[in-house]
Amino acid sequence: MALTHLRALAVGGLVVAGAVVVLAASDVRITPVVSEDRVFANFAAPDAFSDDVRAAVQSGLPVTITYVTELRRNSTLWFDQIVASAQVASSVKFDILTGMYQVSKARSGTVQWSETTPKEGQMRLWVTEFERVALTDTSRLHPTGEYYVRVRARDSLPRGFSLWPWGRSDTSGRVELPAIR
Numbered sequence: 001m002a003l004t005h006l007r008a009l010a011v012g013g014l015v016v017a018g019a020v021v022v023l024a025a026s027d028v029r030i031t032p033v034v035s036e037d038r039v040f041a042n043f044a045a046p047d048a049f050s051d052d053v054r055a056a057v058q059s060g061l062p063v064t065i066t067y068v069t070e071l072r073r074n075s076t077l078w079f080d081q082i083v084a085s086a087q088v089a090s091s092v093k094f095d096i097l098t099g100m101y102q103v104s105k106a107r108s109g110t111v112q113w114s115e116t117t118p119k120e121g122q123m124r125l126w127v128t129e130f131e132r133v134a135l136t137d138t139s140r141l142h143p144t145g146e147y148y149v150r151v152r153a154r155d156s157l158p159r160g161f162s163l164w165p166w167g168r169s170d171t172s173g174r175v176e177l178p179a180i181r
Helices: 002-025 051-058 120-128
Strands: 029-035 038-044 063-073 081-095 100-107 110-117 129-137 147-155 171-176
Touching: 029 147, 029 171, 038 063, 038 147, 051 063, 051 081, 063 129, 081 120, 081 129, 100 120, 110 120, 120 129
Parallel strands: none
Antiparallel strands: 029 038, 038 129, 063 081, 063 147, 081 100, 100 110, 147 171
16 A cells, blocks of 8 residues: 555656656746836747747748747735736748748737748747737836746647646746836
């Protein structure tokens, strides 16, 4: 009986360790910016452009990476409160015949910017970096509140069935918002 419990604890420990490794491997660099009485987020998520995404793009398959940016307020008794949220996306399509990458960026479903390049490195930067993603007015923030910005990225590649109850892992990151006075 004790051996069964020990095995269960070992398996549970491996699952938790695996989850920690997935989170540690994700790298989103976020810079919150407070300017003109608004809160913005600049971020770069190079890990969102994984080997699977690269292979899909090189095959000519159009790929979209969607980023959900949230401004949250820390809570000690319940889940952290989402104060504001913005969704942005970048899409890339490689034209195999011309060797050109077509990249576009959208905010709230509307294309804001589009460009082509033959350089893979340039395309990767365009797909994984965003600047001045507007979140909220500073008037909505309580001066003594503790806030942070969280960014999660998810690609559009199809995935198989998973027994993991929370879906596939996202690339994510978070950073504390400096005190607003």
